[in-house]
Amino acid sequence: MIDKLEMFIALARERHFGRAAEACGVTQPSLSSAIRQLEDQLGVQLVFRGSRFQGLTPEGQRVLDRALGIVGDVRALKDEMRVVRSGLSGNLRLGVIPTALPMVADLTGPFTARHPNVRVSILSRTSVEILTGIESLELEAGITYLDNEPLGRVSQLPLYTEFYRLLVAKGSDLAGRRQVSWADLATIPLCLLTADMQNRRIVNQHLGDAGVVAAPMIESNSTVALVAHVLTGRWASIVPKRLADMFLLDGRLLSVPIVEPEAEHTVGLIAARRDPQTPVLQALIDEALRQFR
Structure with a gap:
């Protein structure tokens, strides 16, 4: 079921069956079939369909909220087991507001030197896109303003002024x-x-x-x-x-x-509020504490 939930999250994010299938690395018929199977398993309609994607049903929105938590927990568990097997490794997707890009190497440089088996993708994003990306599991973390507009339920670590x-x-x-x-x-x-x-x-x-x-x-x-x-x-x-x-x-x-x-405004590191954090994300937080405190 986890694979089906991953596909459902991708569809909710992309709002297009073809793009969601591409994001998941499957064919569009395979993705459509997985969504229908998920609907059958849960006994509810998740997606309004016509000639194209027309949005989530109310039940689909409720399932999406739970699916994000479930998939996030499974990914965190996989990360923990990977660390047990082979040490810290994996991918870290970091959304950064454009004005913070000049300083990001102050964090990612020491981080990758300490953890050479972690690959970091730095993506220029607006503050809204960073929050949305963390919520939808597209991003593991972000660097954005902390004190100007509401951030919602995310963990926060101030970096600089x-x-x-x-x-x-x-x-x-x-x-x-x-x-x-x-x-x-x-x-x-x-x-x-x-x-x-x-x-x-x-x-x-x-x-x-x-x-x-x-x-x-x-x-x-x-x-x-x-x-x-x-x-x-x-x-x-x-x-x-x-x-x-x-x-x-x-x-x-x-x-x-x-x-x-x-x-003056505070710029900091944000991530989904989770206890404990994934090993890769906790390592990033620890590095931020070393470099900016």
Whole structure:
């Protein structure tokens, strides 16, 4: 039944029989047959069907909630037994908000050095996608904001505090300033992250508190794209200090502290609340404690 529950979870996540089958590595008829067998075993209809997937029935949603817990427990048990047999190994899928990508190697570098048989996949995701991915078992853990928007029932470990800088090209009008206020940015051409990013919502909030309406000409879900536009000299961007520091080495860009207020937000590691955690995830938490405390 575990295999059928895995397929059902994939279908609920993908909302498409073909994509769910591909994600599970089976044919679409095999997946459809497994879902029908699961419905027969449980005695309820789980999926509304037409010419395509039309959603879960109320009973299907209840089964999904239980299935996520059951499959999560089975995966944790398999991980524990694998450690008993051959030491710590396996895969770790880590969702990371784009603004935290510059620091992720501070965690994954020492972690993989200590545990060379663990393969780590680092996936750039929005804060909402990280929460959804952990809930749906697509991700084992995430690095995201802890103190700005509700996180729900996840375990949390603070890693560092994020501060904000105005990233400008050398020679721009603000390049010589020791600091700027949020209100000073009212007339600055900005390029910013897209509105689905929590960082953008944080920036909008601080600009709004200063009476500034954020109306960037350029938006992107990639911090690299923002930096590329700042390099042209036509735009500035509001980015976390750790991100800004990565691009200052060759002298073409400068970062100016943003004050009044000097805003700060906590970024941390989150995972499904489980006791005990899987061995791989516990090892990641232990490494985070070593590196960030």
